[in-house]
Amino acid sequence: MNMEGFKVIKARARARKRGRKTTSCSQCHIRKQKCNQEIPCSRCIQRGVPELCQWPADERDIGIGSHEKVPATADTQGTELGQLYIARGAPTFFGNSYFGHQVAARMIHESAPELPPMSLLSTQDSLQSFRNDSGPFSQVWDLLGLLPRNKVTVDRLIERFLTEINWAIDTVHPETFRSQFEEFWGRKFGFDEIAGVDLRWLALLFIILAFSVLLDAPTTSPEKRKESEEASLRFYWASRRAIVIAPSFHGESLDLVRAGLMVTRYLLYTRQIAESWLTVSFAMRMAQAQGMHIDGEKWGLSKKATEVRRRLWGNLYMLDKTIALALGRPYAVSDHMCLIHPPENIWLDDLTGAQSEVTCAQPLTRPTPSTVTLLGIGLARIAGEIQDRCFGLYPASYDVVIEMDEKLVAWKKQLPSYFALDDTDFSLDASNTFLPWHRLYVHSAFHFARITLHRPYLLRESITNRFRLSHEACISSASSDLKIRLESLGYGIAGSMRWTLGTHNMFNSALILGIIAVRRPKAPQTTAILDDLEQYCERLRKDVRLNEFGLAEVKVVELCIARTKGFARNANQSGQEAQPEPLNIMPGILSHENILEENRHARMATGGMSLEPTTLCASPDHPSGYSPDMMWPAIWEDQNFAFPQAADLETWEQMISEIAYHE
Structure with a gap:
């Protein structure tokens, strides 16, 4: 070997780095x-x-195989920024960053130019190993063990949900979900294939199975029905577990947001509204992490992808605002921090991308499955304003309540004829199977918002009859909503589930009517109210699907009925208005120390709300004394007061007894 060849070999040896050559x-x-x-x-x-x-x-x-470095330039560094989530297997909605391809990389580089590109930070040492017990492999392995072993069983459950529920509440695209399931079930058994299972999609599969098992539950056998309920709960908890751990290994995705939305609907279906406030907030944060609070047009997305994101965000937005209003808790989304348009009156899911670009939105006179979300967002925005202005940190004047009621009425008047609350047009129902259910959602959501707005003024009296609007609004909306609920009890399993997957699945209407009856047991409309409430409770008790939360609500309404009938019976016997009979409370005039003690219990019952003793001690009829029927009306009228849990029957018993009014 000559000297020149030796120099070439030596130069190549110096250029070669230690370690194995990358071949993957x-x-x-x-x-x-x-x-x-x-x-x-x-x-x-x-x-x-x-x-x-x-x-x-x-x-x-x-x-490939060459390890010579290329000098880093501003452009090459910019293309590397934002790659961390891609290396973790999280597909982004556009570009190489969660918040857009145009400016995010530049912002990151300018704010921290000394940092290396993000893809270089995501080496194998920084990633969780799939073989590690703390990694996603063990999590997926445990969750897969909860699935039925027979594919025919899973196929049947999925089809039950897609054909009976999905089309009414806009959960998934059926064909896409079916193909995803076939790919998931057709995987080869082994480490590599299990490691590739997407926990985010698995969370969505589990919550769909949780609903499907309830749909498939037999109604004749209590034992079989209980087994179905327990299986449903196992799938529900599996979905929640996957939702919590998936972002740690995969990042967020639309499937994960859909799973969070359906978990919230599951809790509403089972009447666990306080828990649903937590899950909808988590789902909303996952949506925001993907930039869904910014309209798809701003990101340059296709028309079809933009509409899908708008509808998904709209459904989350409606649940977030209405659940917060129902519980008196803060909502997760601030309108001034969002830049998104409501969905158009168009349905593009079954069209190709090219067809979607040339398809125009329909006028509101022609309903589509998107119409309910388009109109519901407007109502949810009013609900959020009601929360801010009427139930915020500072008390609102009655003029503000009147202003918000005018906005609700204006929203009602702009509804198309097939959604109208009065003189509804039912002619399009036959050709649009989703329309009757969406109409129920719109009507009940309106009644819920109006009842909640006027509820603090239901018990207030005025010489000038100033609060007449609130009295009439409460009884009108509560009566209309109860009529809807009475009709819904005959829908069957699938129909009942379609009807109850929203915030309208609460018993505000029955409760408000019960309070009206207790407050005015001799009023002309009380007899009719009691008849409807008795029928409602009787039919609910016969429902084999009634759980302990629903049963607790029935007991509260029955308590109102019993108290009202007791007043009326005593009044007829004595020939005059009967004094309210206390239920498990001490009657008589209380001392100042008793007042403070009752005030302390009231604060505990209402989540720490402060009540001044002077508020409870004086009234036009009793300027210097205190009687038990004065405390709860004062609490009721406080705008920060939220209803106790239905299971807290003792608190309800005390409240109903003390609200009773005698002329």
Whole structure:
């Protein structure tokens, strides 16, 4: 060997780095899979993520096997920024960053120019190993053990949900979900395939199965029905577990947001509204993490993708605002921090991308499955304003209440004829199967918002009859809503579930009517109110699907009925208005010390709300004394007061007894 050849070999040895030569793309390298070294490789194409198939910058630009570095420029660094989530397997909605492809990388680089590109920070040492017990492999393995072993069973449950529930509440695209399930079930058994299971999609599958098991539950056998309820709860908890841990390993996705939305609906279906406040907030944060609070047009998304995101955000927005209003708790979304348009009156899910771009929105005279979300967002925005102005930190004047009622009435008047609350047009129901259910959602949501707005003024009296609007609004909306609920009890299993998957599945209307009857047992309308309430409770008790939360609500309404009938019976016997009979409370005039003690219990019952003793001690009829029927009316009229849990029957018993009014 001559000297010149020796120098060439020596130069190559100096250029070669220690360690093995990279022979796999980043995705195959993480999963320890063999790669055919194409871009995209066959493995990434098989997994359906060709956009994630990448090679290190030095090997991609110079050639596989070469380890010579390319000098970093501002442009090459900019393309590397925002790659951390891609390396973790989280598909972004656009570009290489959660918040857009145009400015995010530049902002990150300008704010911290000394940091290396984010893709270089996401080395294998920084990623959770799938073989680690604390990694996603063990989590997926545990969750997969909860699925039925028979594919026919799972197919039947999925089809039950898609054909009977999905089309009414806009959960998933049926064909897409079916193909995803076939791909999921057709995976090969082994480490590599299990490691590729997406926990985010698995969370959505579990919550769909939780609903399907309830749909499939037999109504004749109590034992079988209980087994179905327990199986449903197992799927529900599996979904919640997957929702919590998935962002740690995969990041967020639309499937994860859909799963969070359906978990919230599950809690509303089972009447656990306080718990639903937590889950809808979590789902909203996952949506915000993907930039869904910014309209898809701003991101340059396709028309079809934009409409899908608008509807999903709209459904979350409605639940967030109405649940917060029902509980008197803060909502998760501030309107001034969002830049998103309501969905158009158009349905693009079954069209191709090219067809979607040339399809125009329909006028409101022609309903589509998107119409209910388009109109519901407007009502939810008013509900959020009611929360801010009438139930905020500072008391609102009655003029503000009147102003918000005018906004509700204006919203009602602009409804199309097929959604109208008065003189409804039912002619389009036959050709639009979703329309009757969406009409129920719109009507009940309106009644709920109006009852909540006027509820603090239901018990207030005025010589000038100033609060007449609130009295009439409460009884009108409560009566109309109770009529809807009485009709819904005959819908059957699937119909009942379609009807109850929203914030309208609360017993505000029955409760308000019960309080009206207790407050005015001899009023002309009280007899009719009691007849409707008795029928409502009787039919609910016969419902085999009634759980302990629903049963607690029935007991509260029955308590109102019993108290009202007791007043009326005593009045007829004595020939005059009967004094209210206390229920498990001490009657008589209380001393100042007793007042303070009762005030302390009242604060505990209402979540720490402060009541001044002077508020409870004086009234036009009793200027210097105190009687038990004065405390709860004062609490009721406080705008920060929210109803106790239905299961707290003792508090309800005391409240109903003390609200009773005698002329």
